[in-house]
Amino acid sequence: MTPKRxxxxxxxxxxxxxxxxxxxxxxxxxxxxxxxxxxxxxxxxSEPGAPxxxxxxxxxxxxxxxxxxxxxxxxxxxxxxxxxxxxxxDYEIVVSLQGLIEQRTIVSGGVxxxxxxxxxxxxxxxxxxxxxxVFEDVDALIRAAEDDPVVxxxxxxxxxxxxxxxxxxxxxxxxxxxSPCEDGVxxxxxxxxx
Numbered sequence: 537m538t539p540k541r542x543x544x545x546x547x548x549x550x551x552x553x554x555x556x557x558x559x560x561x562x563x564x565x566x567x568x569x570x571x572x573x574x575x576x577x578x579x580x581x582s583e584p585g586a587p588x589x590x591x592x593x594x595x596x597x598x599x600x601x602x603x604x605x606x607x608x609x610x611x612x613x614x615x616x617x618x619x620x621x622x623x624x625x626d627y628e629i630v631v632s633l634q635g636l637i638e639q640r641t642i643v644s645g646g647v648x649x650x651x652x653x654x655x656x657x658x659x660x661x662x663x664x665x666x667x668x669x670v671f672e673d674v675d676a677l678i679r680a681a682e683d684d685p686v687v688x689x690x691x692x693x694x695x696x697x698x699x700x701x702x703x704x705x706x707x708x709x710x711x712x713x714x715s716p717c718e719d720g721v722x723x724x725x726x727x728x729x730x
Contacts, residue, residue: 600685608678611701616671618706624667628728630654631663631670634721641665663723667707670725674699674708692717702727 625646632638636659642650648665664670677697687694692715700710707727714720 598687600681600687602685605678605682605685608697608699609682612671612674612678612699615701615706615708619667619671622705624705624727624729626730627667628730629665629667629670630726630728631665632724633661633663634723636721637661637663639663639665643667664725667725667727670708670711673723674711677711677713680713687716689716696720698722705729 625643627643628640629643630638630640636655636657638654640650640652640654641648643666651665664673677695677699680695681697684694687696695713695715697713698711698720699708701707702709705727708725709727710722710724712720712722
């Protein structure tokens with residue numbers, strides 16, 4: 537999925553559900569010195585920065601710590617190299633979008649031979665069909681943060697992202713992105729070699 541496919545999809549699905557999973561996702565949401573690595577988005581209500589029921593709302597404004605972006609880029613490169621060095625040309629990949637869409641793709645000899653929708657939901661979205669396309673989507677998330685590292689709740693600009701890689705094969709098995717004013721929608725991928 538190219539950046540043109542993924543970013544509008546996140547915007548269109550902002551109301552669907554929450555952004556993060558708490559198990560094992562590597563979160564690169566460290567901004568300035570106000571936030572450390574976290575697996576949840578800061579609380580936000582309909583008016584960014586406004587207190588809810590008299591309580592203060594934590595905000596994360598500032599710029600990504602360059603070390604966090606460097607670590608994300610390094611981890612991405614290492615995972616991609618791991619996948620490529622495995623030389624896997626025959627596999628099945630099931631990609632899901634937070635339970636809304638689930639798609640199975642069969643890749644034989646590095647070529648997509650079959651794509652099957654596994655859900656009966658009428659929601660439409662273009663999902664990545666190969667592991668290379670999944671890497672392209674994750675690369676776009678990291679590149680967006682590198683290109684515009686400023687997060688500002690008052691202006692609803694910038695975004696956070698989460699990525700989790702498969703420990704054995706290196707492919708991204710979970711990823712999402714969310715902005716200060718929108719929830720993200722997590723993608724999941726499961727590869728079966730065969």
